[in-house]
Amino acid sequence: MKTALLIISLVINLVLAENSSAVKHDNTGTGDNLQPTSASDVINAIDEFADKETIEILLQKLDDPDPFVRVEAIQSLGEIQQEKSLVSVCKCLNDENLYVRAYAAEAVGKIGQVDISLALSRLLSSLDDPSPYARAMMVAALGELQDKRASDSIRKLLDDEDESVRGMAVWALEKIENSQ
Secondary structure (H helix, E strand, O other), rough: OOHHHHHHHHHEEEEEEEEOOOEEOOOOOOOOOEEEEHHHHHHHHHHHOOOHHHHHHHHHHHHOHHHHHHHHHHHHHHHHHOOOHHHHHHHHEEEEEEEHHHHHHHHHHOOOOOOOOHHHHHHHHOOOOOOOHHHHHHHHHHHOOOHHHHHHHHHHHOOOOOOOHHHHHHHHHHHHHHHH
């Protein structure tokens, strides 16, 4: 999370340096010392940065032939957490590339707070993914959503063939149970 905020902060500094009150400018006029002044300023700058055009560009990148481009777009959409992107990111749970599927699961866990029912249905229907890594990420996303409706499906994964999936299932169930 710290890394994501650092990256977002750097992007904000580059994109909004001249237009945003959320960035402190140095008085030398060189632009070498641009810093967000507080966490709330970073959030405000993210809101400015996450305008419709930016989201549209990221949504278009979800169809890029390069899986690494798709992963980057998914990660960005997960950090921006705009409701508009949830359906498109959910579609990536069925991508041919396991990393795209895994990072889509993580992003759905973040964006899913906006529409938990949609996020749950898409994640639950993808728990049979052939990749243990993708399954573990989907279970983690379900844990982040903290919705008891996912508990029965997660419990079934306590017997998964993969140790990381079983461990993530334990973590997710604890997170769900502790949230109630």
